[in-house]
Amino acid sequence: xxxxxxxxxxxxxxxxxxxxxxxxxxxxxxxxxxxxxxxxxxxxxxxxxxxxxxxxxxxxxxxxxxxxxxxxxxxxxxxxxxxxxxxxxxxxxxxxxxxxxxxxxxxxxxxxxxxxxxxxxxxxxxxxxx
Amino acid sequence: xxxxxxxxxxxxxxxxxxxxxxxxxxxxxxxxxxxxxxxxxxxxxxxxxxxxxxxxxxxxxxxxxxxxxxxxxxxxxxxxxxxxxxxxxxxxxxxxxxxxxxxxxxxxxxxxxxxxxxxxxxxxxxxxx
Numbered sequence: 001x002x003x004x005x006x007x008x009x010x011x012x013x014x015x016x017x018x019x020x021x022x023x024x025x026x027x028x029x030x031x032x033x034x035x036x037x038x039x040x041x042x043x044x045x046x047x048x049x050x051x052x053x054x055x056x057x058x059x060x061x062x063x064x065x066x067x068x069x070x071x072x073x074x075x076x077x078x079x080x081x082x083x084x085x086x087x088x089x090x091x092x093x094x095x096x097x098x099x100x101x102x103x104x105x106x107x108x109x110x111x112x113x114x115x116x117x118x119x120x121x122x123x124x125x126x127x128x129x130x
Numbered sequence: 131x132x133x134x135x136x137x138x139x140x141x142x143x144x145x146x147x148x149x150x151x152x153x154x155x156x157x158x159x160x161x162x163x164x165x166x167x168x169x170x171x172x173x174x175x176x177x178x179x180x181x182x183x184x185x186x187x188x189x190x191x192x193x194x195x196x197x198x199x200x201x202x203x204x205x206x207x208x209x210x211x212x213x214x215x216x217x218x219x220x221x222x223x224x225x226x227x228x229x230x231x232x233x234x235x236x237x238x239x240x241x242x243x244x245x246x247x248x249x250x251x252x253x254x255x256x257x258x259x
Contacts, residue, residue, distance in 0.1 A: 023210050034212050041205065044174060045240050048198070048247035051185050054213045058182050065178065072177075078171060095157065127175050 006127040026112050030087035033080035041103025043070065078123055083116035141248060152198040157243035163168040163201075170201040177246040 020028075043065065052059035064070050090108050093099050099108055157241045189195055213233040221229050230258055 031212075033218060034209070035216065038209070041202065041209075041240060043204070045243045045247075048189065049243050051189070052247050052250035057183055058185070062185075064180075076251075077238065081167055081171065085164055090162060092157065092160065123171065123175075124145075 001088075021106070022109040024088065024100070026109040030091075031086060033084045033087070037077055037080050037084065039073050040080070043073050044078075075120075075124065079116060079120040082123070083112070083118040086112050086115050152214075156208065156211055159204050159211075162204050163208060166197065166201045166204060169197045173197045173214055186251050189248060195248050195252045199245055199248050203241050206237040206241045213237075 003063050042055060045056075047061045050057040065074070090099065090112060093108075177185060177188055177194070178230055189198065208235055214230060216230045217233065
């Protein structure tokens with residue numbers, strides 16, 4: 001492996017003193033939203049299992065789903081799902097070799113934040129309107 | 131003249147000595163989930179607020195049941211593979227092993243719970259609306 005450069009490689013920046021660019025923040029948020037979605041799916045799985053357990057169990061799970069806590073978890077999950085979906089789409093474009101320039105990554109990061117918030121608000125409006 | 135490409139020097143040097151299968155599986159499940167996610171949101175939104183009897187009948191119908199089953203199965207397999215990357219990035223040794231085992235068991239437990247509940251609701255009776 002004589003052709004591997006072992007000495008003169010760039011060092012990664014020290015995270016505590018480094019202001020992360022927007023593209024880095026949106027990339028990290030992809031991972032965070034993906035893992036946080038566990039709360040929403042556990043709540044929904046509990047809701048489904050409670051429905052076939054007993055009327056009392058369903059009443060309990062359904063009460064949590066419709067409570068303010070359930071609203072926060074489900075609304076947060078809904079936004080996280082939209083964010084993770086859009087970020088995943090961006091990843092598919094990255095994999096295909098598109099959008100990798102710094103300027104393009106900044107633009108797609110802005111689109112990611114705006115798009116996910118817009119879709120989440122639209123989803124809430126549609127949910128409460130129908 | 132050497133006919134060996136740089137690929138030869140890089141092959142098999144990843145931490146797990148593989149990786150393309152994992153990446154490809156994430157790509158396929160990601161594409162499937164872009165379609166399943168909006169559909170699942172509709173299914174869940176329509177279920178919120180239903181009384182118990184109607185809730186059981188609702189998830190007994192083919193569309194809500196199929197979308198929910200597909201979303202939970204594909205989603206949790208995507209989750210297991212996704213957490214694996216996170217675990218590989220941040221944990222080492224025994225902690226890494228324990229975290230991977232927990233993640234896989236947890237993912238399949240959620241799948242089993244949801245599929246069991248859907249089977250109970252769907253196989254009980256054929257509801258003709």
